Amino acid sequence: MDAIALLKQQHREVEELFEKFEKAGEGKDEVRMDLFARIADNLAAHATIEEKLFYPSVYVGPTADKLQEAVEEHLAVKRVIADLLDMDPSDTQFKAKMSVLQELVDHHVEEEEKQLFKDVKKLMGKEELAIIGEQMEAMFNELIQTEPRMQVPRETDEAAPLA
Numbered sequence: 001m002d003a004i005a006l007l008k009q010q011h012r013e014v015e016e017l018f019e020k021f022e023k024a025g026e027g028k029d030e031v032r033m034d035l036f037a038r039i040a041d042n043l044a045a046h047a048t049i050e051e052k053l054f055y056p057s058v059y060v061g062p063t064a065d066k067l068q069e070a071v072e073e074h075l076a077v078k079r080v081i082a083d084l085l086d087m088d089p090s091d092t093q094f095k096a097k098m099s100v101l102q103e104l105v106d107h108h109v110e111e112e113e114k115q116l117f118k119d120v121k122k123l124m125g126k127e128e129l130a131i132i133g134e135q136m137e138a139m140f141n142e143l144i145q146t147e148p149r150m151q152v153p154r155e156t157d158e159a160a161p162l163a
Helices: 003-023 029-057 061-085 092-123 126-146 148-155
Strands: none
Touching: 003 029, 003 092, 003 126, 029 061, 029 092, 029 126, 029 148, 061 092, 061 148, 126 148
């Protein structure tokens, strides 16, 4: 799977998890916590493969500014996840913070899919995207087994470096 197709697939998976979270009604704290953990793990692993593999490989020319913004958006997402890790789903602010997290993610996804991915397709050939995609998929599959959300609080001081 090429890198862009993989990232888009992961975007859809997280969107589905957010929808399930929204549908989990009050009093379903265990379900909400499980869904938060799955969302946070997916976002943490997704951000890692973007920051370590995808972004550095496309950090040239017209994409540089967009990628600087993207890692700042990742930082904002990580800070909200870190807050949520310290909260209980029964906390009145938990659902509000989850809404903020979803809005941050939706904005980030929209920018990537509407502009960044188009620019990347102009920069890289199908073969390059396939090679990076394989590396990203392997790293994601490894990370997702390790509760990557638990690493997030250590990544909230500054945006990830791109070079």
